[in-house]
Amino acid sequence: MMDLLGSNLTSEVGLRLLLCPLGSNVVIRTACCGVGVALPVYSTFKAIESKDQNAQQNCLFYWAAYGSFSLVEVFTDKLISWCPMYYHIKFAFLVWLQLPPTSGAKQLYANHLRPFLSRHQARVDRVLGFAYCEVIKLVSSYHAEIKLVKSMVVKITGSAEKLLRGTAESDRSQQHSSAEDPALPSDTEPDQNHNH
Numbered sequence: 001m002m003d004l005l006g007s008n009l010t011s012e013v014g015l016r017l018l019l020c021p022l023g024s025n026v027v028i029r030t031a032c033c034g035v036g037v038a039l040p041v042y043s044t045f046k047a048i049e050s051k052d053q054n055a056q057q058n059c060l061f062y063w064a065a066y067g068s069f070s071l072v073e074v075f076t077d078k079l080i081s082w083c084p085m086y087y088h089i090k091f092a093f094l095v096w097l098q099l100p101p102t103s104g105a106k107q108l109y110a111n112h113l114r115p116f117l118s119r120h121q122a123r124v125d126r127v128l129g130f131a132y133c134e135v136i137k138l139v140s141s142y143h144a145e146i147k148l149v150k151s152m153v154v155k156i157t158g159s160a161e162k163l164l165r166g167t168a169e170s171d172r173s174q175q176h177s178s179a180e181d182p183a184l185p186s187d188t189e190p191d192q193n194h195n196h
Contacts, residue, residue, distance in 0.1 A: 028087040036094040065105040
């Protein structure tokens with residue numbers, strides 16, 4: 001995963017960020033998404049498929065840290081996103097979470113998340129249990145409506161799929177017929193072999 005961070009692409013992006021940090025908001029936000037989500041998703045896939053317990057545990061540490069950070073960010077985004085270097089700091093933080101030498105996600109989990117969640121586990125379990133029961137009641141009370149929406153979605157996607165399939169088949173048949181047309185001799189052209 002970190003091989004990409006050492007590539008030429010990363011060097012170019014880093015140079016652009018250093019030379020023009022305020023004008024590179026789109027670049028740095030994309031980099032945050034790539035480093036914060038895309039690379040860890042792929043690393044998680046590899047850890048699951050390889051059945052490497054250590055890699056799986058590192059992924060769990062990362063996702064616990066990233067999820068907590070994302071939760072805090074939702075509530076503080078309006079307060080701190082005005083800071084000109086916010087996304088640069090976020091990018092550095094996301095890299096720090098993943099780098100093997102720093103074990104940032106593991107440190108964050110061990111020093112902050114675990115103690116906090118252990119202290120409040122009973123209360124969180126009660127709140128989640130209550131929320132789960134309320135969601136079950138809500139789904140039960142709107143069962144008929146949910147079933148109707150589900151059937152409508154199935155019909156719409158089925159119709160869209162048929163339409164797309166029909167369009168693709170029509171395009172293929174048009175391409176096939178246009179490919180065959182130039183090979184056919186035209187009746188209006190004089191036969192040049194008989195004229196000579």
